[in-house]
Amino acid sequence: MIDISLLYPAGENYHLDSVPDHSESLVRDLELSILFSVMANNDDTILNAVRQIIMGQRSTQISVINFRQQILRDFIRYPELLSRVYQHSCDTLKAYHDSLRFWLSAKSSSRRLRSNVDILDMLLDQVASLRDLGESYTSLDADGLTGFFKFLQKYYDAETVSHLRHQSQILRMDKGFSVSAKLDHIGRSKDFFLNKNQPGNHWLKKLLPFNSGGEAFSFTISQRDESGLTALAEFRDAALQPVANVMDTAVQQLLTFFERLRNESAFYSGALNLYAALERRGCPSCFPTPISSEKPGWVASKIYDPCLAFSQKDKIITNDLQASNKKLIVITGTNSGGKSTFLRALGINQLLLQSGIVVAAQAFSASICDEVYTHFKLEEDTQMRSGKFDEELLRMAELVPKLKASAMILFNESFAATNEREGSEIAWQICNALIEKEMRVVFVTHLYTFAQHCYTQKMSDFLALRAMSGESVSSKFKISEAKPLSTSFAKDIYERIFPDKNI
Amino acid sequence: MLKSLIFHRENLNVPVNIAEPEYFHDLNLDQIINKIVKSKESFNLTEYFYFLSQDLESIQFRQDIMRDMEDEVLYNSIALFSKELSVLRSTLARIEKLYYPLQQQCSLLEEAHHYQQTLKNLKLHLHDLDLGSRGLQTFSDELQKLLESNFFREFESRTSVLIKKLESIRYAVVVTDNKVTVKPCLDDDDYAAEILHDWRLNETLLTVEDNGSVTGSGYDLDHVQARILEGVAQLYPEPFQELNAYCNEYMQPTAPKETKYRAQSLEVARYPFMALDILERERELQFYLAYLGYIAPLKRLGLPFSIPQLQIGKDTIQAEQTFDLALAISLMEESSRQVVVNNIDLSEGEKIFVVTGPNQGGKTTFARTFGQIHHLAGLGCPVPGKNTHLCLCDGIYTHFSYREDINAGHGKLEEDLLRLHENLKKATNSSIFILNELFDSTTYEDALYLSEQIIHKLLKKNSLTVWVTFIDALASISPSVVSLMSMVDSQDLSKRTFKICRKPADGLAYALSLAAKYGLTYAALMDKIK
Structure with a gap:
């Protein structure tokens, strides 16, 4: 096992493909595809890596987040180290895939064994040169990076590498092979053991002559007996399959190592791209401070939605937020007042923080959350003639089994597809339960009864924010602490969600 | 001789080659039964699912077996038993075609062992369970006798000695x-x-592919493998001579045997080591396996099933949370949605359900459900719903008018009436009528007039009836008539709940009841979230 990773200090095994099943709605609701494409900077490998790691490999451990932040800081200092590691792993994988073209017959284990021997030669070379790369960087600070190179120097030193090469040479089986076997339930040979004493193994042959050992039964397949030759080839494949499998695993292990390295270095390249892009755009960025989930809350200065920054040219509006020891934030206020943008900013930056990279704010600290979930009102959906409210509840009900303490749930205009009183009642019952179960909730809403209810409860862990309407240019899109205002826009929204009056 | 697992007395039989009952198509029972039977084609079970026995004792005999088999452990052991026998059958067929005698013998030895293990495992499982049904108890006892017979014991010990010898090479x-x-x-x-x-x-992480045996797919030995086997037999002659003698004694197929039922699954009784009795019981057990296997995914979804209390000429009919089985299956398979359940409840003196209300509201489904559960109950099967009390019916008569027929005209009406006349003649107070949108294609006055005539005839017959109609007046024609309505959403009138109720919806705030339905009230959430 090569259990070294640039994402986890203890080298955990993880699957890049495994992302929680709500990821799709997270990407849609937070408009993350913009973020991913900026990070990828037209490199599909990076795109995939940042997407999968941000969606599936965020950490809830402060130590892991710090581990990654350290590595990213080193890579910001030595960007060429990052690009060499990334390029090296990409090149290795490409060389492997190119070599595949020459052995189409993957079914034949004897051929597979041969190809594996060649591929292993190549992979061992690549490991060795990666190991040597570490020697040119002596002043790395990150434990993750120094540990990585130490690992290679320890387990893939020159002596080990040459022993492994020698072993793979024996397995070329140029002079035939010797196995031991048993009969299976229908009389075929099975349970093949590869004998150490192989026909081509000259120095061994001298010690243990091959035709000694008394009684034997031999037969020869004639060169003209085609079906016999095929059968012999099949037997050879079956007999060599166990060892071919072993060598498959050896190849697979090194490939897995390079794939992981490629993905992880791609992820850091994406983080570096994000950092550079924000700088070019003149937006602040910082390494955030993760806080234990036992102290729920957010503190931010000049926080903003990076996706909005990249998708439009206007001056970016930032907000400050003082919400230590808060679990519920309810944001009210006029339409196009920047409520949703602010909600997204909180969501995206939480994801970035727990991914271990830089965030879109001048300063940001937030408590670690188990997961981020979104419940956003759907854009008009032509397929849904009715049952919108039903659909909202259904989506919420689907989230419920996943929810755990310290999860963060972002609601955007949820439960507005029914009348205001009923919507408020349901929103209140849901939020109340989530808060008591130690979750963090940010709720953008027009449900005045709900917002007012939260406010009058005078809960200490509640914060009321309001988007200011365009009273002055400077306050536009600003979100600030203020109690909810009663206005009658609920009707507008309701009619927008239900455009056809016939339902 | 092992006893039948379908009838409580030896002299009772299911008629052979009976046709599909007329009402099958209208009630979508054809969908249900075809699927059940198809899953077990080689056992030829169709008649078991067509034939409604009038013998209450036989039905209860089956119900007891069903009740036993509802226990998952028992079900799984019998399913496993049957699966093993299937594998055995197909393997024996392949072995017959093998070319090399040495290989054939090795393979037969293996199958003999497989057969012994299969029977012994079943016996062990049955022994561990508390069997409530007479049918399975007898089966278990007879199986035990077979396993303790001298023939079986000797067969078994010779098999295992030989296997050990060959394996150690x-x-x-x-x-x-x-x-x-x-x-x-x-x-x-x-x-x-x-x-x-x-x-x-x-x-x-090692990828293990078919344990290193040759090519994996083929059963035949190629001649390299065959000559290696010969070589092994030459190096170690003694066990192979013994194998030859063993095969001559147990494994030579005879001419096909006469069996009571024609089913492919029984053909394997040609082998001297196989017990025909066991194969016959295995076939009968498929009736239970097939039905319970069919409803199992619905049970896992939490849909209730129960074994009904059956009586002849019963006056109250009851089924809580029942549903259309065919619909439940297709909803689950096509959209993984769960079917809406309804209660059926007829008290003493009540005989006819008149179902009115908006279309596509579940009325036809309700009517089908009523028919389906009575047919399934008559087979001895568990039916959709809880607390089911049903009547042992002597016939189900369906009259469905499909909307596509709307232009069929007078010929159609005449035909309908003729058939009604015919069926009413045959019907008794233990018969069931399911009428759906009958007389839809006539004028309102005509339909009203005809319906009134027919409903009075049905009342006189005392036949249980479900009548789906748009004629509200029928619902209040007699105290024996129960009025049901398909319900809509109180807030969103375009929305169907697929509930069929005696009363229109109450004034409950729809939104909150909806929230409760999704488990999104404060109390439900506090309970659900860990």
Whole structure:
């Protein structure tokens, strides 16, 4: 096992493909595809890596987040180290895939064994040169990076590498092979053991002559007996399959190592791209401070939605937020007042923080959350003639089994597809339960009864924010602490969600 | 002789080659039964699912077996037993075609062992369980007798001795160019293990493909493998001579045997070592396996099933949370949605359900449900719903008018009436009528007039009836008539709940009841979230 990773200090095994099943709605609701494409900077490998790691490999451990932040800081200092590691792993994988073209017959284990021997030669070379790369960087600070190179120097030193090469040479089986076997339930040979004493193994042959050992039964397949030759080839494949499998695993292990390295270095390249892009755009960025989930809350200065920054040219509006020891934030206020943008900013930056990279704010600290979930009102959906409210509840009900303490749930205009009183009642019952179960909730809403209810409860862990309407240019899109205002826009929204009056 | 698992008395039989009952199509029972029977084609079970026995004792005999088999452990052991026998059948068929006698013999030995294990495992499982049904108790006892017979015991011990002898042979094969040498084995270590260690490989990640046997798919030996086998037989002659004698005694197929039912599954009784009784019981058990297997995914979804209390000429009919089985299956398979359940409840003196209300509201489904559960109950099967009290019916008569027929005209009406007349003649107070949108194609006055005539005839017959209609007046025609309505959403009138109720919806705030339905009230959430 090569259990070294640039994402986890203890080298955990993880699957890049495994992302929680709500990821799709997270990407849609937070408009993350913009973020991913900026990070990828037209490199599909990076795109995939940042997407999968941000969606599936965020950490809830402060130590892991710090581990990654350290590595990213080193890579910001030595960007060429990052690009060499990334390029090296990409090149290795490409060389492997190119070599595949020459052995189409993957079914034949004897051929597979041969190809594996060649591929292993190549992979061992690549490991060795990666190991040597570490020697040119002596002043790395990150434990993750120094540990990585130490690992290679320890387990893939020159002596080990040459022993492994020698072993793979024996397995070329140029002079035939010797196995031991048993009969299976229908009389075929099975349970093949590869004998150490192989026909081509000259120095061994001298010690243990091959035709000694008394009684034997031999037969020869004639060169003209085609079906016999095929059968012999099949037997050879079956007999060599166990060892071919072993060598498959050896190849697979090194490939897995390079794939992981490629993905992880791609992820850091994406983080570096994000950092550079924000700088070019003149937006602040910082390494955030993760806080234990036992102290729920957010503190931010000049926080903003990076996706909005990249998708439009206007001056970016930032907000400050003082919400230590808060679990519920309810944001009210006029339409196009920047409520949703602010909600997204909180969501995206939480994801970035727990991914271990830089965030879109001048300063940001937030408590670690188990997961981020979104419940956003759907854009008009032509397929849904009715049952919108039903659909909202259904989506919420689907989230419920996943929810755990310290999860963060972002609601955007949820439960507005029914009348205001009923919507408020349901929103209140849901939020109340989530808060008591130690979750963090940010709720953008027009449900005045709900917002007012939260406010009058005078809960200490509640914060009321309001988007200011365009009273002055400077306050536009600003979100600030203020109690909810009663206005009658609920009707507008309701009619927008239900455009056809016939339902 | 083992007893039947379908009838409580030896002299009762299911008629052979009976046709599909007329009402099957209208009630979508054809969908249900075809699927059940198709899953077990080689057992030829169709008649068991068509024939409504009038013998209450036989039905209760089956119900008891069903009740036993509802226990998952028992179900699984019987399913496993049957699966093993299926494998055995197909393997024996393949072995017959094998070319090399040595291989054939090795393979037969293996199958004999497989057969013995299968019977013994079933016996062990049955022994561990508390069987409530007379049918399965007898089966278990008879199985035990068979296993304790001298024939079986000797057969078993000879088999296992031979297997051990053959298994212990270990030999080496050396291939150099085209020459293959078989000789006694010298080396007991696996060099591959050493490689595994040196490359720091994780053994659990090793891709194991078909355990190193040749090509995997084929059962036939090629001649390299066959000659290696010959070589092994020459190096170790004694066990192979013994194998030859063993096969002559147990494994030579005879001419096909006469069986009571024609089913492919019974043909394998030609082998002297196979017990025909066991194969016959195995076939009968498919009736239970097939039905319970069919409803199992619905049960897992939480849909209730129960074994109904059946009485002849019963006055109250009850089924809580019942549903259309065919619809439930297709909803689950096509959209993984769950079917809406409804209560059926007829008290003493009530005989006819008149179902009105908006279209596509579940009325037809309700009517089908009523028919389906009575047919399934008559087979001895568990039916959709809880607390089911049903009547043992002597016939189900359906009259469905499909909307596509709307332009069929007078010919159609006449035909309908003729058939009604015919059926009313046959019907008794133990019969069931399911009428759906009858007389839809006539004018309102005509439909009203005809319906009134018919409903009075049905009342007189005292036949249980479900009548789906748009004629509200029928609902209040007699105290024996129960009025039901398909319900809509109180807030969103375009929305169907698929509930069929005696009363229109109450004034409950729809939103909150909806929230409760999704488990999104404060109390429900506090309970659900860990």
